[in-house]
Amino acid sequence: MEKTLIILKPDAIQRRLLGKIISRFEEKGLQITGMKMMMIPDSLARAHYVSHKGKDFFEPLVSYTTSSPVVVIVVKGKNAIEIARKMMGVTFGSKAEPGTIRGDYAVSNRFNLIHGSDSPSSAEKEIAAFFTKEEIVDYQPIDLSWVYDIS
Numbered sequence: 001m002e003k004t005l006i007i008l009k010p011d012a013i014q015r016r017l018l019g020k021i022i023s024r025f026e027e028k029g030l031q032i033t034g035m036k037m038m039m040i041p042d043s044l045a046r047a048h049y050v051s052h053k054g055k056d057f058f059e060p061l062v063s064y065t066t067s068s069p070v071v072v073i074v075v076k077g078k079n080a081i082e083i084a085r086k087m088m089g090v091t092f093g094s095k096a097e098p099g100t101i102r103g104d105y106a107v108s109n110r111f112n113l114i115h116g117s118d119s120p121s122s123a124e125k126e127i128a129a130f131f132t133k134e135e136i137v138d139y140q141p142i143d144l145s146w147v148y149d150i151s
């Protein structure tokens, strides 16, 4: 089982899309093992997007990320990282395929509703940056044998 960090970015809250987006992960069969609303501090936003430092969209990206609350979620499942990225769609809303979260609800390059970790090492680092150990609740879902072909 893998865990991935999902951030429902400020536009997801402001546009009242939280429920619709969270439902997609639940309906897919993924498990929510941590979830909270927070304001992302400037320093955390800068660290989270450090790979984009120096690019023309970096400062506007930090402003956007810190402008309004976000909901951060730890999603768990087999191949959860890749599955969540596929469900999100490609970065730019205007390019994302219909059927994906960004493809269905976003048209902007920056305001694209959602972040999802892009690899196991990023997921581990990002979860540790946004959650304490106590905030992640590793309960046993009752439907696992129906979600996966295990008995």
Ligand code: IDP
Pocket (backbone or CB within 6 Å): 057, 061, 090, 091, 109, 110, 111, 112, 114, 115, 116, 118
């Ligand atoms: P990802 O969110 O799909 O993993 P990244 O390339 O890591 O995409 O970019 C991080 C975030 O930076 C994007 O989700 C988007 O909000 C913003 N972003 C990326 N490229 C651009 C751009 O060219 N213009 C404006 N914002 C951008």
